[in-house]
Amino acid sequence: MMRLRTVASAALILSLTACGGATSGAGESTPSAGAKGTVKLAVNPWVGYESDAAVVGYLLEKKLGYTVEKKELKEEISWQGFETGEVDAILENWGHADLKKTYIEQKKVAVEAGSTGNTGVIGWYVPQWMADQYPDITDYKNLNKYAGLFKTSESKGKGQLLGGDPSYVTNDVALINNLKLDYTVVFSGSEAAIIKAAQQAGAQKKPLLFYFYEPQWLFAQEKFARIKLPPYTAGCDADPKKVACDYPDYDLDKIVSKKFADANSTAYQLIKNFKWTNDDQNLVSDYLTNQGMSADQAAEKWVNEHEATWKPWIPAGS
Amino acid sequence: MTATATPPTIQPDGRVVAVAGEGAAPWRRGLTRRRVLWVVLIAATVGAYLGFRTGGAADSDDAAAFRFFTDVRNWVDENRDTSPLFLYGFNYLRLGVRLLVDAVQAGLYGLGFAGLVAAAGAVALVLAGWRTALVAVGGFLAFGFLGLWAESVDTLVLTTSAVLLAVVIGVPIGVLAARVNWVSAILRPVLDVMQIMPTFAYLAPMTLLFLIGEPAAVIATLIYAVPATIRITELGIREVSPTTVEAATALGSTSRQLLTKVRLPMARPTIVLAVNQTIMMALSMVVITALIDAPGLGQNIIRALERVNVGAAFDAGLAIVIMAVVLDRITTGAARRRPAAPARHQRPTAANGVERVGAGRRDRWRAAGGRNRWAVAAGTLVVVVVLAVLPISEDLPHFSFAVPVNELTGWIELHWYDGTEWVKNVVSAGLLDPLEGVLTSTPWWLFVLVVAGFGTMASGVRAAVIAALAAAGIAGLGLWQHAMQTLATVLVTIVLTMAVGIVLGVWSARHDWFAAGLRPVLDAAQTMPSFVYLLPALALFGASRFTAIVAGFVYAFPPVVRLVDRGLRDVPAAVVEAAVSAGSTPRQLLWKVQLPMARGGLLLAANQGIVMVLAMVVLGGLVGAGALGYDVVAGFSQREDFGKGLAAGFAIVLLGILLDRLTQGFHHAKGPR
Numbered sequence: 001m002m003r004l005r006t007v008a009s010a011a012l013i014l015s016l017t018a019c020g021g022a023t024s025g026a027g028e029s030t031p032s033a034g035a036k037g038t039v040k041l042a043v044n045p046w047v048g049y050e051s052d053a054a055v056v057g058y059l060l061e062k063k064l065g066y067t068v069e070k071k072e073l074k075e076e077i078s079w080q081g082f083e084t085g086e087v088d089a090i091l092e093n094w095g096h097a098d099l100k101k102t103y104i105e106q107k108k109v110a111v112e113a114g115s116t117g118n119t120g121v122i123g124w125y126v127p128q129w130m131a132d133q134y135p136d137i138t139d140y141k142n143l144n145k146y147a148g149l150f151k152t153s154e155s156k157g158k159g160q161l162l163g164g165d166p167s168y169v170t171n172d173v174a175l176i177n178n179l180k181l182d183y184t185v186v187f188s189g190s191e192a193a194i195i196k197a198a199q200q201a202g203a204q205k206k207p208l209l210f211y212f213y214e215p216q217w218l219f220a221q222e223k224f225a226r227i228k229l230p231p232y233t234a235g236c237d238a239d240p241k242k243v244a245c246d247y248p249d250y251d252l253d254k255i256v257s258k259k260f261a262d263a264n265s266t267a268y269q270l271i272k273n274f275k276w277t278n279d280d281q282n283l284v285s286d287y288l289t290n291q292g293m294s295a296d297q298a299a300e301k302w303v304n305e306h307e308a309t310w311k312p313w314i315p316a317g318s
Numbered sequence: 319m320t321a322t323a324t325p326p327t328i329q330p331d332g333r334v335v336a337v338a339g340e341g342a343a344p345w346r347r348g349l350t351r352r353r354v355l356w357v358v359l360i361a362a363t364v365g366a367y368l369g370f371r372t373g374g375a376a377d378s379d380d381a382a383a384f385r386f387f388t389d390v391r392n393w394v395d396e397n398r399d400t401s402p403l404f405l406y407g408f409n410y411l412r413l414g415v416r417l418l419v420d421a422v423q424a425g426l427y428g429l430g431f432a433g434l435v436a437a438a439g440a441v442a443l444v445l446a447g448w449r450t451a452l453v454a455v456g457g458f459l460a461f462g463f464l465g466l467w468a469e470s471v472d473t474l475v476l477t478t479s480a481v482l483l484a485v486v487i488g489v490p491i492g493v494l495a496a497r498v499n500w501v502s503a504i505l506r507p508v509l510d511v512m513q514i515m516p517t518f519a520y521l522a523p524m525t526l527l528f529l530i531g532e533p534a535a536v537i538a539t540l541i542y543a544v545p546a547t548i549r550i551t552e553l554g555i556r557e558v559s560p561t562t563v564e565a566a567t568a569l570g571s572t573s574r575q576l577l578t579k580v581r582l583p584m585a586r587p588t589i590v591l592a593v594n595q596t597i598m599m600a601l602s603m604v605v606i607t608a609l610i611d612a613p614g615l616g617q618n619i620i621r622a623l624e625r626v627n628v629g630a631a632f633d634a635g636l637a638i639v640i641m642a643v644v645l646d647r648i649t650t651g652a653a654r655r656r657p658a659a660p661a662r663h664q665r666p667t668a669a670n671g672v673e674r675v676g677a678g679r680r681d682r683w684r685a686a687g688g689r690n691r692w693a694v695a696a697g698t699l700v701v702v703v704v705l706a707v708l709p710i711s712e713d714l715p716h717f718s719f720a721v722p723v724n725e726l727t728g729w730i731e732l733h734w735y736d737g738t739e740w741v742k743n744v745v746s747a748g749l750l751d752p753l754e755g756v757l758t759s760t761p762w763w764l765f766v767l768v769v770a771g772f773g774t775m776a777s778g779v780r781a782a783v784i785a786a787l788a789a790a791g792i793a794g795l796g797l798w799q800h801a802m803q804t805l806a807t808v809l810v811t812i813v814l815t816m817a818v819g820i821v822l823g824v825w826s827a828r829h830d831w832f833a834a835g836l837r838p839v840l841d842a843a844q845t846m847p848s849f850v851y852l853l854p855a856l857a858l859f860g861a862s863r864f865t866a867i868v869a870g871f872v873y874a875f876p877p878v879v880r881l882v883d884r885g886l887r888d889v890p891a892a893v894v895e896a897a898v899s900a901g902s903t904p905r906q907l908l909w910k911v912q913l914p915m916a917r918g919g920l921l922l923a924a925n926q927g928i929v930m931v932l933a934m935v936v937l938g939g940l941v942g943a944g945a946l947g948y949d950v951v952a953g954f955s956q957r958e959d960f961g962k963g964l965a966a967g968f969a970i971v972l973l974g975i976l977l978d979r980l981t982q983g984f985h986h987a988k989g990p991r
Contacts (some may be wrong), residue, residue, distance in 0.1 A: 045609075045624055068645055072620065077525050086530045099959050151747035162861055162942075166959070167953035183692045187948050188861040190940040193621050196856040199626070204735050271655065282500045289625045 042078035051284035058299035120250030131225035217285035440566035440698035446651020473614035483594025492551025519967030535612030554588025593648035629720030635850035643843035754806035823882025861942025885919020
């Protein structure tokens with residue numbers, strides 16, 4: 001396989017030199033998308049996504065006989081992969097309206113493949129012990145009363161709201177301004193930073209107000225309480241500077257490359273049919289993180305125990 | 319004296335600087351007038367600051383520079399399948415790199431487990447002797463014992479490919495730069511940008527040009543590592559003794575003969591050091607390129623980070639440290655192993671120098687030791703081939719440090735928290751906040767003037783003008799506030815690094831047992847990917863600027879310790895003896911003799927520390943330090959923030975140039991770098 005590719009790309013260089021120009025996809029081993037063969041799944045760097053990829057990959061390989069190539073990529077680079085033919089499918093997409101516009105509407109290299117059934121919840125959370133100790137803290141109107149608890153070395157004398165990974169949607173700065181909260185956003189910059197802070201807040205009983213999201217494997221380990229912000233209504237987040245309402249629930253969806261969809265293989269149909277609940281995903285994530293299983297072990301265990309869930313995903317006649 | 323007799327000081331980031339301990343002379347002239355000038359300058363700065371300070375308005379999200387970079391990106395995106403620049407340029411580049419990676423991969427995997435272990439041992443034996451060979455065999459076996467064999471080989475493939483390219487490209491450019499001054503002058507800022515620009519800032523567009531996977535990873539690594547190759551090669555060629563060159567010229571050597579028979583052979587030890595530094599730089603890119611699907615140990619670390627599993631990250635990090643140590647010992651061994659070279663180099667009389675020209679190659683063959691070495695090499699080659707053919711599997715019993723490491727960090731995180739939080743709060747409130755307050759409330763034009771003024775005093779007019787232009791450039795990018803916040807964090811990190819580095823360096827210079835014990839710690843601190851110790855640091859210090867300071871400190875203190883150690887050890891023994899016989903106590907000896915005489919080395923350590931700390935600014939963006947680091951990370955994650963991210967990357971480069979030029983006057987590194 002590898003030798004073959006070497007020879008092939010050498011031959012390509014020669015032939016292309018003769019007839020002029022190499023396009024951006026030339027020379028990579030790209031079996032025609034969707035043919036019974038290889039399915040290239042992007043794996044974005046969070047555990048929930050890995051669970052999707054583990055189960056879908058397992059079914060593709062074991063039940064439909066495909067070869068699955070998993071590519072560990074950040075979100076935006078996965079979308080670029082649709083264009084260069086290096087990615088067939090993204091299994092858990094959180095919104096990303098800008099990318100949809102670029103790659104689905106303008107470049108027409110990707111298409112939507114329906115919901116994963118998972119609901120993405122974004123919100124502000126405190127550790128459960130705080131909600132027990134200060135029962136009224138879960139209403140945003142009382143947050144100012146407790147601002148002093150959340151002071152840190154980074155928050156310039158105000159309360160600290162720990163912000164999330166820059167990959168995710170956030171209205172936190174506008175929310176604090178528009179709800180007149182005596183807080184400031186400290187950008188943690190990575191998922192690991194928030195998770196670690198949340199774990200310490202539980203273990204050390206230290207106050208923490210943070211931006212977080214579900215489905216998330218940490219919820220299988222520890223309890224956090226969500227702060228009630230003014231309820232979301234359609235369009236209340238239209239102007240990012242004037243947002244004063246909670247985050248909407250995200251319908252997490254699947255995106256596939258246009259070529260892959262057009263080929264309409266059984267692999268595409270399986271990915272299109274794939275749909276499960278937050279609990280299903282959290283269970284597989286729990287296998288991966290807290291029980292230390294590999295992706296294949298976790299998928300095998302889940303698949304063996306949940307035949308009723310995945311049976312309908314398998315395309316008829318395969 | 320000839321250059322080869324005293325090897326140049328070469329920094330872990332590949333910068334080359336003059337030999338320590340030569341910087342004291344000009345400071346003696348006009349001392350009092352200078353002091354008065356300093357006082358006046360400081361008073362004027364304080365006065366102007368009090369008169370003109372601002373409220374420090376936040377940076378806008380939409381500056382001309384951000385839009386410009388976004389437009390460039392969009393242009394590339396639209397034209398990369400039509401523009402000849404891509405059709406005939408970048409795409410062939412990628413195909414070529416793909417060929418190279420595949421060839422190296424086929425070679426290393428073809429050897430098999432036992433074959434590769436034996437080959438590593440054989441290479442080490444031939445290049446660096448049997449001790450290093452043992453280290454190499456032990457190290458490569460350890461990859462198997464850690465259960466990370468395939469990942470380690472993948473990482474080795476990428477590193478080898480990038481280093482091969484860096485040598486093929488970097489050595490000729492380095493030679494050219496050493497011979498043609500204007501090439502060198504043009505290259506310097508380009509190399510600065512390549513080296514300081516955070517990889518995060520260009521990783522996403524990289525995959526547009528070179529696709530996802532190995533070629534893009536190799537090219538990203540190359541961009542970061544090749545400046546070291548070029549700079550050190552240039553230094554090596556420049557340091558070839560002019561007397562030798564003259565003698566060879568007088569005897570009628572052509573310029574080609576001069577290069578291949580005199581300059582290159584004489585610069586060989588330095589060029590091998592260039593390879594050594596290139597390897598170290600390339601290895602430090604392993605983790606980041608995993609984000610564009612480069613295979614290898616980096617992926618293990620990224621995955622462990624997602625699961626907040628320090629232990630798993632530690633195993634992979636340890637494999638990287640082992641690989642770095644093995645490759646470092648092999649190449650430094652190769653650089654030293656020049657049979658009888660020092661004796662010949664010490665008296666470069668004309669006759670002597672010319673004799674070398676012809677005799678060099680025969681010498682090596684004739685030396686008895688040399689013949690042995692080739693016999694040994696032939697023997698090991700046979701062993702390697704046999705082992706490569708035998709089907710020995712890498713399925714060794716596995717040892718993992720994951721469980722003990724997780725337990726230990728868990729315990730520390732639980733019990734040390736109150737203490738570490740106290741340290742963080744004290745440093746933040748006492749040092750970081752006031753400094754940040756002053757810097758962010760200084761109007762940019764005043765800052766530029768102050769840089770120009772103090773720069774002229776410290777480093778001369780030319781360096782000051784460049785530094786001031788860099789400061790003005792930061793303002794022009796529209797990231798003034800963020801740059802000043804980052805600067806405050808960087809300065810505090812430097813102070814901390816210097817304080818600890820000097821104490822440890824002094825100890826290590828005075829006690830050999832301490833130096834010996836410290837060396838593996840320094841090696842590990844420098845090569846362990848910072849992503850590994852990020853999690854415990856986050857647990858102890860929270861998402862804060864102080865966590866970034868800790869990460870920067872761990873990365874930057876090893877070279878400082880090494881430079882201080884070396885600076886003190888370079889103080890001539892005669893001077894120390896004289897002071898002791900004059901009745902100095904050990905304390906007086908240190909404060910009155912050794913430290914003042916090692917001043918050049920200390921200031922050099924500060925300069926190098928600054929550059930290394932800047933390399934960690936982006937990491938700070940991942941742990942809550944905000945400012946420029948966060949801008950770069952956000953630019954990598956969100957398409958619409960790309961322009962701002964790249965602008966922040968350039969702002970970091972400008973900060974680096976500013977600090978480098980301000981401190982360079984201290985150590986007289988105006989020569990080849």
